[in-house]
Amino acid sequence: MTEFLQFAALIGVFAIAVVAWLFVIYLPGRTMEDWRDKRADRKRKDSKLP
Secondary structure (H helix, E strand, C coil): CHHHHHHHHHHHHHHHHHHHHHHHHHHHHHHHHHHHHHHHHHHHHHHHCC
8 A cells, every 4th residue: 555655645746736837837938939930020021011
């Protein structure tokens, strides 16, 4: 039983680490990339205007 609880705790800690990585590192990075891409597209469109 103790081994099962240790394994469950390990899985729980791993899941928390994955969720934290997702919300703290991965998603904000993707948001910044999208923002930069949209900003670059806007600059290209603005430069085409006379």
